[in-house]
Amino acid sequence: MEKKPLKQDIEEPGRRAWLKGLSLAAAGLLLPGCEGKFNETDLQAFFQKNFREIPKEELRKVLERLGEEYSAQYGQPVSVKATPPKEGVSFAYCLDLSRCIGCRRCVYACVKENNQSRTPQVHWITVLEMDKEKGVDIEESNIYYDPETVPRPGKFYMPVACHHCNKAPCVKVCPVKATWQEQDGIVVIDYDWCIGCRCCMSACPYGARRFNWGKPHVPAEEFNPETDYLGNRPRPKGVVEKCCFCVQRVRQGKYPMCVEVCPVGARKFGNLLDPKSEVRYILENKRVFIFKEELKTLPRFYYYFGI
Amino acid sequence: MQFAAGSLRIVAHGSGVYYAWLAFLVVLILQGAAAYSDQFKAGLILTNMRDSVSWAFYIGNFTFLVGVAAAAVMLVIPAYVYNWKPMKEVVIFGELLAVCSIVMCLLFIFVDMGHPERGWHLIPILGVMNFPSSLMAWDALVLNIYLLLNLTVVTYLIYCAFVRREYNHQIVWPLVIFSIPMAISIHTVTAFLYNGMAARPYWNSAILAPRFLASAFCSGPAILLILFQIVRKMTRFEIKDEALHKIAELMAYAMGFNLFLTGAEIFKEYYSNTQHLVYIQYLFSGLHGQRSPIAVFGWGALLLGIVSFLLFLLPATRKNPLTMNAGCVMIYASVYIEKGIALIIPGYTPDTLGQVYEYVPSVTEVRISMAIFGVGFLLFTLMVRVAIAALFGKQEGAGEELPDSAAASESAG
Numbered sequence: 001m002e003k004k005p006l007k008q009d010i011e012e013p014g015r016r017a018w019l020k021g022l023s024l025a026a027a028g029l030l031l032p033g034c035e036g037k038f039n040e041t042d043l044q045a046f047f048q049k050n051f052r053e054i055p056k057e058e059l060r061k062v063l064e065r066l067g068e069e070y071s072a073q074y075g076q077p078v079s080v081k082a083t084p085p086k087e088g089v090s091f092a093y094c095l096d097l098s099r100c101i102g103c104r105r106c107v108y109a110c111v112k113e114n115n116q117s118r119t120p121q122v123h124w125i126t127v128l129e130m131d132k133e134k135g136v137d138i139e140e141s142n143i144y145y146d147p148e149t150v151p152r153p154g155k156f157y158m159p160v161a162c163h164h165c166n167k168a169p170c171v172k173v174c175p176v177k178a179t180w181q182e183q184d185g186i187v188v189i190d191y192d193w194c195i196g197c198r199c200c201m202s203a204c205p206y207g208a209r210r211f212n213w214g215k216p217h218v219p220a221e222e223f224n225p226e227t228d229y230l231g232n233r234p235r236p237k238g239v240v241e242k243c244c245f246c247v248q249r250v251r252q253g254k255y256p257m258c259v260e261v262c263p264v265g266a267r268k269f270g271n272l273l274d275p276k277s278e279v280r281y282i283l284e285n286k287r288v289f290i291f292k293e294e295l296k297t298l299p300r301f302y303y304y305f306g307i
Numbered sequence: 308m309q310f311a312a313g314s315l316r317i318v319a320h321g322s323g324v325y326y327a328w329l330a331f332l333v334v335l336i337l338q339g340a341a342a343y344s345d346q347f348k349a350g351l352i353l354t355n356m357r358d359s360v361s362w363a364f365y366i367g368n369f370t371f372l373v374g375v376a377a378a379a380v381m382l383v384i385p386a387y388v389y390n391w392k393p394m395k396e397v398v399i400f401g402e403l404l405a406v407c408s409i410v411m412c413l414l415f416i417f418v419d420m421g422h423p424e425r426g427w428h429l430i431p432i433l434g435v436m437n438f439p440s441s442l443m444a445w446d447a448l449v450l451n452i453y454l455l456l457n458l459t460v461v462t463y464l465i466y467c468a469f470v471r472r473e474y475n476h477q478i479v480w481p482l483v484i485f486s487i488p489m490a491i492s493i494h495t496v497t498a499f500l501y502n503g504m505a506a507r508p509y510w511n512s513a514i515l516a517p518r519f520l521a522s523a524f525c526s527g528p529a530i531l532l533i534l535f536q537i538v539r540k541m542t543r544f545e546i547k548d549e550a551l552h553k554i555a556e557l558m559a560y561a562m563g564f565n566l567f568l569t570g571a572e573i574f575k576e577y578y579s580n581t582q583h584l585v586y587i588q589y590l591f592s593g594l595h596g597q598r599s600p601i602a603v604f605g606w607g608a609l610l611l612g613i614v615s616f617l618l619f620l621l622p623a624t625r626k627n628p629l630t631m632n633a634g635c636v637m638i639y640a641s642v643y644i645e646k647g648i649a650l651i652i653p654g655y656t657p658d659t660l661g662q663v664y665e666y667v668p669s670v671t672e673v674r675i676s677m678a679i680f681g682v683g684f685l686l687f688t689l690m691v692r693v694a695i696a697a698l699f700g701k702q703e704g705a706g707e708e709l710p711d712s713a714a715a716s717e718s719a720g
Contacts, residue, residue: 050428050435120352126660138661139585139594160660169506175443176428177435193435195428196351196421199443201361205506207660211361211421214352237350238421295505 041065050177051082051190051229063229070234074223082229083251085184090272091245092185092279093256094288095159096306099266102127102150102157106258106267110161113246113257114232115224117216124243125258126207128158136291161258162187162208162243163291163299170200170209179240185272185300186245188230194239201240205292206299212237245269266306282306310466317696318689332685339678342671343418351421353671359664360655362419364672367647368679369415370497371526373450374519374646376408377494378527380457380486385557391550395464395474396698398483400534402461403690404527405490409454411683418675442500449493456486461694469697494519501654509586509654518568524561525615526642528554529635534691536628542699552626555634559619562638566612586653594657600665604648611641 044065048054054062063080070078107125116122128141132154141158151157164187171179171187178194181187201209215237227233228248235241246256250269254260259267270277279302282288286304346353356363379401386397417423428434429447438444460482467474498516505511532554538544576587585594591606593599615637617624624630657663668676 046424053435128660139582139657141661143660143662169504173441173443173504175437175441175447176425177437178428193425193428194422195425197416197419197443198361198421199441199500201358202501202654203504203506205659207358207658207662210358212350213354213357214350236422240421 041069045192048192050193052177052180066229066233070225070227073234074218074220074225076220076223076225078223078225078227080227080229080233081248083247085182085186085251087183088271088273089184091164091250091300092270092272092283093164093245093301094268094279094282094286095301095303096266096268097156097158097303098305098307099264100127100157100159101264101266102129102145102152102155103263105261105263106159109257109261110243112222113224113249114244115218115227115234116241117212117214117218117235118222119217120214122210122212122216122241124208124210124241125159125161128160129155130158132156158303159258160206160208160291161301162245163206163297163301164243164245165297165299167296167298169203169205169295169297173199173203175199182230184251186230186247186250187242188244188247189240189242190230191233191235191239191241196238196240198240205295205297209240209242211240272300310469313469314693317693321692328688329685332681332688335681336678336685339675339681342674342678346418346671346675351419353669355666355669355672357664357666359658359662360652360666362655363651363666364647364668364676365415365419367651368676369412369419370519370650371643371646372408372412372415372683373494373497374523374642375527375530376405376412376453377490377520378523378525379404379408379531380490381524382528382531382554383483383487385553386550389550389553391546393544393546396538396544396546399461399464399694399698400531400538400691402457402464402486403687403694404530404534405457405486406454406461407683407687407690409450409457410686411679412450413454414679414682415676418679442496442503445496446493446500449489449496453486453489453493456482456489460486461690465694465697468694491520494523501650506659507654508583510650512572514568514571518565518572521561521565521568522642522645525558525565525638528558529639529642532558532635533632536632538691538695542695544699548626551631552622555619555625555631558638559616559625562612562616562619566616569609569612585657589656589663590649590653594663597663600667601648601652604644608641608644608649611637611644615641 044062048062049058051059059082063082067078067080070080104125104127107123107127110116110124111118111122114124116124126143128138128143129145129152130137130141134140136158145152145155164181164185166181166185168179168181168187171181175197176193176195179187179189179200196211198211201211212235216235218234224232226248228244228251231244231247246254246258250256256267256269259269268278268282270279272279272283274280282304283302286306288302288304290299291301291303342353354363354365382401383398385391386394391397417426420426429436429444431438436444436447438448460479464474464479495516498519501507501510502512502515532551535544535546535551539546573587576584588594589599589601591599591602593602599605615634618630618634618637619625624634652666655664656666
């Protein structure tokens with residue numbers, strides 16, 4: 001729940017320049033996609049700092065550069081923002097297990113909103129189908145259910161995505177601080193800093209993290225051009241991604257896409273610090289349970305039984 | 308300078324078999340480089356790892372080799388305690404093996420990364436290292452220190468032997484002593500990397516680090532035992548049979564302890580029969596009535612471990628060269644399977660949402676792994692060759708036997 005600015009670089013310029021020169025040679029050998037040549041933009045991208053270390057002025061330039069790159073790639077104007085968290089906002093999510101019908105509209109709305117790769121297929125939300133008789137038993141769950149109509153008799157459905165834990169194991173294990181929790185509670189990833197070691201994927205108890213095993217592909221006509229650096233902007237191959245609570249929407253005062261699209265109102269989202277918010281009402285008045293509570297990850301994602 | 312030129316001369320000259328062996332390794336490396344080039348372009352999608360099983364064969368090999376690197380140096384302890392005569396040689400060969408293993412470890416991490424060119428993000432000051440919170444950061448730190456330490460000591464020792472000068476005991480000995488806790492620490496930190504993940508109950512067991520150390524103390528000496536016999540045959544390296552038998556005896560204890568810890572784990576899981584049983588069931592039988600594709604490895608590692616334990620426990624078979632060497636190969640195979648497959652895959656199967664993804668390594672993974680072993684063997688062959696020439700005089704060092712030494716460890720791998 002804290003956003004500590006990382007220490008600024010305190011190296012003397014001479015040493016820095018020398019190291020840059022050395023890395024430049026290495027970069028020449030290693031830069032991805034350097035078929036024949038690489039230009040200054042590639043070098044700027046290569047030497048880009050960790051998001052939390054980029055000074056304000058430089059960040060503007062980075063966002064511009066990324067915007068231009070994506071605009072060219074998708075043939076339309078793409079905006080890349082980096083909206084900071086608001087004071088007095090602490091997000092939480094509630095999901096009503098007694099209402100969810102397992103239609104997966106949230107899954108596909110999320111894919112579209114957040115520019116998830118279509119091939120290879122990446123989904124940030126996994127919906128588990130389970131037997132009412134057995135209760136929450138993930139070993140018996142089925143994620144590939146495909147009937148004519150849902151819900152199937154005797155079954156209930158449990159969508160799972162990033163729980164935005166306050167004691168997030170993924171944040172703890174990342175060797176380069178490429179993932180962290182923001183002031184408003186959203187656990188984010190710097191896709192340009194992630195080295196692709198996948199420690200976080202082993203650490204996450206909710207199976208929420210996705211790796212770009214291949215080059216992600218989103219058709220230009222389906223591309224969502226309203227993006228955020230820490231959210232739905234295009235990802236390169238070889239980095240980890242996951243649910244970002246639609247940071248590009250919620251920091252502009254909108255609901256996450258999954259909340260908006262849910263046909264039965266099973267998904268609720270809001271500010272924990274606002275006593276009149278829906279999430280506060282649910283936490284105060286409903287029977288709430290935390291998935292894998294024994295792991296003490298302190299999620300901001302609560303399941304509840306509304307009826 | 309003279310040392311470098313001399314070393315070059317030594318490694319450049321040899322018999323036909325030696326050249327053939329080198330050529331074989333180079334071919335092995337080149338085919339893997341081609342596979343890696345494809346993987347670099349297309350991404351890790353060319354492996355069979357997926358979101359469910361997000362670490363697999365590469366990391367398994369890495370884990371195994373950390374053990375080899377650790378145990379190679381820990382062999383200094385019995386050498387010192389039992390006062391074996393060729394103490395210096397034991398240190399040199401052990402550290403050479405450690406250096407080569409660590410190089411292979413780092414290569415396995417490198418090929419497993421989605422963005423290896425961003426490796427500098429991990430370097431303190433230049434990048435951002437999540438220390439002390441991330442165990443991966445710890446691992447990177449201790450592995451590199453260990454590599455530097457061993458490389459320094461072994462280069463210095465061989466250089467002194469090369470120029471026929473007595474090495475400085477006061478510099479070398481503290482470093483060798485320091486490398487022993489370092490050896491224990493690299494394998495402990497690697498165990499903690501898995502151990503600390505509460506999301507994976509299969510790894511989240513307090514005896515994981517002791518199991519790592521026990522199994523490493525079997526596999527590392529297994530390689531050195533074979534190497535010592537070969538070097539002894541072709542040089543005046545004077546290691547007595549008693550010393551070899553002592554190593555085998557210590558390996559029997561280590562394997563016994565390893566089997567005991569494995570048994571304790573098996574008992575706990577099956578007797579308490581909680582929801583955490585599924586992982587070990589996947590290792591030995593299967594889930595949902597399906598036979599697990601890795602059950603054969605689960606049982607294989609266990610049986611090889613038991614048989615080699617018995618071979619090394621009984622003085623008659625321990626002292627018989629044939630059964631001793633067979634035992635070495637079995638121990639090596641047992642630990643390789645245990646660390647390569649039996650440790651990693653059940654950790655992810657079923658995954659954190661209860662799903663089963665059946666992983667077997669892809670052709671790309673096998674090709675790249677073979678190439679990394681090729682690099683390791685090449686490095687080891689060349690360095691052992693220089694070491695032998697420096698230690699036992701140039702005449703004895705050159706010759707037919709060397710390729711066989713590497714071939715012997717190759718067959719064990």
